[in-house]
Amino acid sequence: xxxxxxxxxxxxxxxxxxxxxxxxxxxxxxxxxxxxxxxxxxxxxxxxxxxxxxxxxxxxxxxxxxxxxxxxxxxxxxxxxxxxxxxxxxxxxxxxxxxxxxxxxxxxxxxxxxxxxxxxxxxxxxxxxxxxxxxxxxxxxxxxxxxxxxxxxxxxxxxxxxxxxxxxxxxxxxxxxxxxxxxxxxxxxxxxxxxxxxxxxxxxxxxxxxxxxxxxxxxxxxxxxxxxxxxxxxxxxxxxxxxxxxxxxxxxxxxxxxxxxxxxxxxxxxxxxxxxxxxxxxxxxxxxxxxxxxxxxxxxxxxxxxxxxx
Amino acid sequence: xxxxxxxxxxxxxxxxxxxxxxxxxxxxxxxxxxxxxxxxxxxxxxxxxxxxxxxxxxxxxxxxxxxxxxxxxxxxxxxxxxxxxxxxxxxxxxxxxxxxxxxxxxxxxxxxxxxxxxxxxxxxxxxxxxxxxxxxxxxxxxxxxxxxxxxxxxxxxxxxxxxxxxxxxxxxxxxxxxxxxxxxxxxxxxxxxxxxxxxxxxxxxxxxxxxxxxxxxxxxxxxxxxxxxxxxxxxxxxxxxxxxxxxxxxxxxxxxxxxxxxxxxxxxxxxxxxxxxxxxxxxxxxxxxxxxxxxxxxxxxxxxxxxxxxxxxxxxxxxxxxxxxxxxxxxxxxxxxxxxxxxxxxxxxxxxxxxxxxxxxxxxxxxxxxxxxxxx
Numbered sequence: 001x002x003x004x005x006x007x008x009x010x011x012x013x014x015x016x017x018x019x020x021x022x023x024x025x026x027x028x029x030x031x032x033x034x035x036x037x038x039x040x041x042x043x044x045x046x047x048x049x050x051x052x053x054x055x056x057x058x059x060x061x062x063x064x065x066x067x068x069x070x071x072x073x074x075x076x077x078x079x080x081x082x083x084x085x086x087x088x089x090x091x092x093x094x095x096x097x098x099x100x101x102x103x104x105x106x107x108x109x110x111x112x113x114x115x116x117x118x119x120x121x122x123x124x125x126x127x128x129x130x131x132x133x134x135x136x137x138x139x140x141x142x143x144x145x146x147x148x149x150x151x152x153x154x155x156x157x158x159x160x161x162x163x164x165x166x167x168x169x170x171x172x173x174x175x176x177x178x179x180x181x182x183x184x185x186x187x188x189x190x191x192x193x194x195x196x197x198x199x200x201x202x203x204x205x206x207x208x209x210x211x212x213x214x215x216x217x218x219x220x221x222x223x224x225x226x227x228x229x230x231x232x233x234x235x236x237x238x239x240x241x242x243x244x245x246x247x248x249x250x251x252x253x254x255x256x257x258x259x260x261x262x263x264x265x266x267x268x269x270x271x272x273x274x275x276x277x278x279x280x281x282x283x284x285x286x287x288x289x290x291x292x293x294x295x296x297x298x299x300x301x302x303x304x305x306x307x308x309x310x
Numbered sequence: 311x312x313x314x315x316x317x318x319x320x321x322x323x324x325x326x327x328x329x330x331x332x333x334x335x336x337x338x339x340x341x342x343x344x345x346x347x348x349x350x351x352x353x354x355x356x357x358x359x360x361x362x363x364x365x366x367x368x369x370x371x372x373x374x375x376x377x378x379x380x381x382x383x384x385x386x387x388x389x390x391x392x393x394x395x396x397x398x399x400x401x402x403x404x405x406x407x408x409x410x411x412x413x414x415x416x417x418x419x420x421x422x423x424x425x426x427x428x429x430x431x432x433x434x435x436x437x438x439x440x441x442x443x444x445x446x447x448x449x450x451x452x453x454x455x456x457x458x459x460x461x462x463x464x465x466x467x468x469x470x471x472x473x474x475x476x477x478x479x480x481x482x483x484x485x486x487x488x489x490x491x492x493x494x495x496x497x498x499x500x501x502x503x504x505x506x507x508x509x510x511x512x513x514x515x516x517x518x519x520x521x522x523x524x525x526x527x528x529x530x531x532x533x534x535x536x537x538x539x540x541x542x543x544x545x546x547x548x549x550x551x552x553x554x555x556x557x558x559x560x561x562x563x564x565x566x567x568x569x570x571x572x573x574x575x576x577x578x579x580x581x582x583x584x585x586x587x588x589x590x591x592x593x594x595x596x597x598x599x600x601x602x603x604x605x606x607x608x609x610x611x612x613x614x615x616x617x618x619x620x621x622x623x624x625x626x627x628x629x630x631x632x633x634x635x636x637x638x639x640x641x642x643x644x645x646x647x648x649x650x651x652x653x654x655x656x657x658x659x660x661x662x663x664x665x666x667x668x669x670x671x672x673x674x675x676x677x678x679x680x681x682x683x684x685x686x
Contacts (some may be wrong), residue, residue, distance in 0.1 A: 047492070087578060111581025118575040124626035127568075127625065131627065138569055139581035144562065 035113060035227055037084060041093035044076070044083040045066040052091060053079040061195065061244075065227040068242035070235050072272055076251040077231045078119070078199055084196050084229065085116040097145040097195065111139035115193040117202055121184050121218040125173020129183045130210075132172055133158055136190030158189035162216060170306060178209030184218060196220065199228040201239065214241045235272070239263045240284040247271050259284050269293055341624045341634055355644035356415040362652055365406045375407035391543045392550075395558070400639030401629035417541040418647045418661070419640040420549045421606045422616075424598040426639030427560045429613030430620070430631055433587055434567035436496040443599035443613035446503040446592065450510035451481020452603045456533045457517040458524050471548060474533070474607070475600035481506055482596045486589070493585050495574070536609030547606040552601035559594045560632050566591060567628040569582035591643050609662045611669040612642055618676060642668070 045052040069077040082088040202210040239259040389395040428443035455477025489502035620634035650661040
């Protein structure tokens with residue numbers, strides 16, 4: 001009975017805490033807990049590449065919506081994502097989160113608002129999933145600070161949401177590719193950001209884990225009101241789960257809008273170079289690829305130096 | 311009543327093991343075993359060191375001297391040891407043990423801690439399993455300054471420890487400057503280290519031709535291979551403050567190392583100011599390496615191998631790894647110094663030769679045993 005009292009007190013306390021926390025967020029951001037992320041006239045490139053990879057892209061990730069970036073290999077979608085995440089300084093243009101330029105924010109302050117799950121993810125094999133997820137709390141902790149109750153709640157929530165409770169004490173090195181990805185997603189979730197950028201989170205995963213990941217993204221949007229920008233290889237997946245699709249080709253945005261408007265037979269032919277049937281169903285447009293279109297687009301191929309550096 | 315008050319707290323601790331025990335991870339059974347095993351080696355090695363030497367006494371006499379209450383519990387004696395005050399009167403045995411033989415063991419302990427922690431940090435900073443404390447030019451800079459001092463500026467020999475440490479630090483800054491181009495990367499740092507080391511080592515070798523007598527050459531070799539011969543409380547006093555500072559910072563920075571290991575992009579997206587952290591961690595590692603160079607010269611291999619040994623035993627969590635290094639490093643150094651001092655009595659060889667002879671084969675054993683080394 002005492003236990004019950006105890007846990008109720010604690011629950012109230014925690015509710016207070018989170019209310020305070022969201023108050024803070026409110027005062028920082030303009031409205032609500034979710035944020036808008038905008039890239040304006042972004043020109044992005046690498047020091048090693050000649051010419052920009054992304055040439056003048058303007059992109060808005062709407063608050064609490066899932067925006068998918070699609071495009072063929074070397075179209076600059078990962079580069080654009082890196083630009084949005086402040087991993088790559090734009091040659092021109094700017095990235096704004098709730099109206100503030102991201103590079104003016106302190107690195108930790110930015111990391112409390114904006115998270116990135118990159119493709120390059122290497123962890124020493126002998127750390128546990130729980131330890132990995134705790135690293136997601138890095139931006140919330142000072143140099144000498146230790147784990148607080150907030151950290152614990154965030155980690156528990158993240159592990160729960162990513163559905164890797166059963167992996168909690170396993171070593172990262174012993175996991176399958178799909179399980180590893182769930183652990184990394186849990187780490188990004190523990191960061192507790194308003195905006196989450198994901199770079200090809202489903203590539204190389206088996207179907208089961210691909211769907212797991214997409215389901216997590218749906219939950220994030222529906223229940224957490226988080227703004228998600230996700231680079232996807234599978235355009236059908238994008239069509240099914242995203243609210244907005246942005247299609248890139250050669251660093252230029254070719255189409256944007258609702259999946260039903262963007263995913264068309266014409267666009268697939270133009271941007272992806274495939275002949276396909278598009279049928280609209282209640283799970284969004286479904287695509288039946290028929291074959292590649294052989295025109296002289298391959299003649300331009302040597303120009304896609306972005307492939308390697310992406 | 312009191313029960314009612316204590317219940318929420320008690321429940322809280324069971325619910326949150328991480329909160330309840332800030333340092334809970336320290337009580338990892340493997341880490342404890344490593345620490346105790348290493349301590350045993352240090353104690354045994356230390357007792358062997360104090361029992362033998364040119365002043366002959368029986369083992370019982372020597373051990374009695376170690377635990378001589380007149381010294382151990384004498385504040386004046388400790389004042390003399392640690393702050394260079396007047397040495398109180400004591401028996402000859404105690405004097406030999408406490409003033410000649412034991413300080414060498416303590417210096418070995420400090421050097422072992424510094425080098426292995428320094429190596430562990432550099433392995434995280436450069437994300438390279440083959441990194442050692444000397445990967446960013448520290449040994450080359452120190453070696454060049456040692457030779458310059460001994461051969462050219464003979465008058466400055468008294469300041470050799472400081473000059474060597476300073477040379478190492480300057481070389482490290484030079485390496486950083488060369489590697490810097492809108493920021494650094496692990497590969498650029500390692501390459502810059504190789505560039506600086508190549509040039510400095512050539513200069514250093516060329517200086518040997520200008521040495522006029524064999525004594526200078528031997529002294530130079532002792533410094534550049536690392537030796538504990540003739541170390542004294544003065545060396546303890548010289549290295550102790552820097553070591554304490556560097557090692558505390560290293561323990562505090564272990565979480566940063568862990569995040570660095572997640573990869574540059576991930577560390578950045580977690581909000582780490584990666585260049586600042588990398589430079590600060592390197593600075594701590596250079597400080598530790600310099601403290602050991604100042605008292606023992608350039609002891610190789612300890613900083614490379616100890617982190618590997620510890621990683622194999624306790625895993626790659628840097629919080630445990632650094633703590634493990636604080637124990638295994640001294641074990642290797644004290645053990646190796648027993649060999650360096652006593653194996654070829656009356657000749658003492660540089661301890662760096664022994665660490666190489668012991669470390670090489672052990673590294674080979676690890677390499678054959680593990681399919682995957684380290685997994686950094």
